[in-house]
Amino acid sequence: MAQIVKDQPAAPGRWAGGRPQRTPAAATRRRSDAKLAWLLITPAVIGFLVFFAYPTVRGLYFSFTDFHILTPARWVGLANFRELFADSVFWHSLWVTVYFVLLSVILGVLFSLITAVVLHRLTASTVIRGLIILPFLISGVVAALVWQWMLDPQLGIVSELIEKVTGQHLLFFGDSHWAVPSLAAISIWKSMGYNAVLIFAGLQTIPPTVYEAGRLDGASEIQMFRRLTVPLLRPILVMVVILTVIGSFQVFDIVQVTTEGGPANASNVLQQYIYEKAFGELDFGYASTMSLALFVMLIAITFTQMRLARANESDLS
Template identity: 85%
Template structure:
């Protein structure tokens, strides 16, 4: 029997559905246009101008980009940022994977998962302040414990060699719980029959982890790596609170340099140029990672 127009189960769109849909998504579209699209377009325009906020922007073409290519501080900040990103990604993803596997093997308690993700929910400023107190060379509990065990007192944030590793440790601590929960969710999608087949073939636990778990987790791991890379390149709050880019520019990451140029020297034209360069760099890195890792493919059949 044919279904009457508008009857229950009919897939034909009803009159007025389009207007209702646009009404529902209008706040999100307005927010996107006002807080993302328009600032992006203005930022691209400012990158080709000399704009110091107190005077109208003056078109200078590629002058900012030529200055950027010869700016030694910019390239130093980029190298410092890449060092921070490398530490955060490698250590953070490995720890997150380990925590996710332990959760999957030993417990699936929602309380434990909530406690693990708790650092991610804490403000970056608060986390940076707490770690700055704990790593204080005079009064910090971690510094005192380390000195009592090894007899060595490290400056952590005050040492040029330890500043970036210390910042990376704080970043890893803050984000690894969230990443672990994402990987844990991916582990739950792997059928138990895959591991049963591996055990029947005589594979050890480590062999199954290396040849079954990791390949089947590839889409999730790629997503976690990409999110971690993007977040690490945009680090600002923990650096601003703990080291302010010091000592001797050892932790002067790119976001700190952009902030200094924009809000310290009021050179918003050049700051926009560096921001646009970072934006293009992140797009290139993201697409390269997705292409090389085949993020849109899965080995699950």
């Protein structure tokens, strides 16, 4: 009897010999699903290859050439990189960019965190959240123009208010000491709402029982913020910091509209310098080299941040 059962063929689609048996219909269905999947992702793949992969490879090649767009690219090897290390303007632009990034990240994340906590504790209105995120939806050029008018030393409403309070005029974009902080303030104002909404979403994942236990232990609001809210928000905060760092290193539009790198290169961030080299002096080879250097720096900074902040870990367990 056991021999008869053993020799019986397995039913279609059932296990036979310890392995699943595929029927012709199932195999045909899998092939049809694969064709449909490739058909659906083909536009995205083409867009990635045309608008990202090809320009990246092309820019990498140009970084090793002397290319002035009007003449064919000439291979120069590491000459552009040697010029980069000896370029004082590049290092000055890098320092200005780092200064801008530090102001934007530290103050921007702090204000976004405070705004998100206030929203979480006081109101859950979607209208208020929508109003807070509105500046993020405005074009960077439009935001820069509006703030340039508001901070104008002669006609700006902000300058008029400061003059009435202090009796002095402030040249926000015309003073080398105030140019970068003014640009950072515009960047913070524009991105604060978006970052606050991201942090607000993270706050909603924290169980209310955590705060109830803290109140029972006699913890104040400030103590619960420092020892409960911030540690439990680590993954979200790391993501917000990384996005802010990348966005701040890539700042260009508000600088181009307001200061164009002035006065006296005081706000000449790295992207502005790359733009001037590429489209002002038509030196696309050297501009590609600086772009490659910025790309490598951003990758190193991002992985370092994720490593040090333990972005893949959460205290909510």
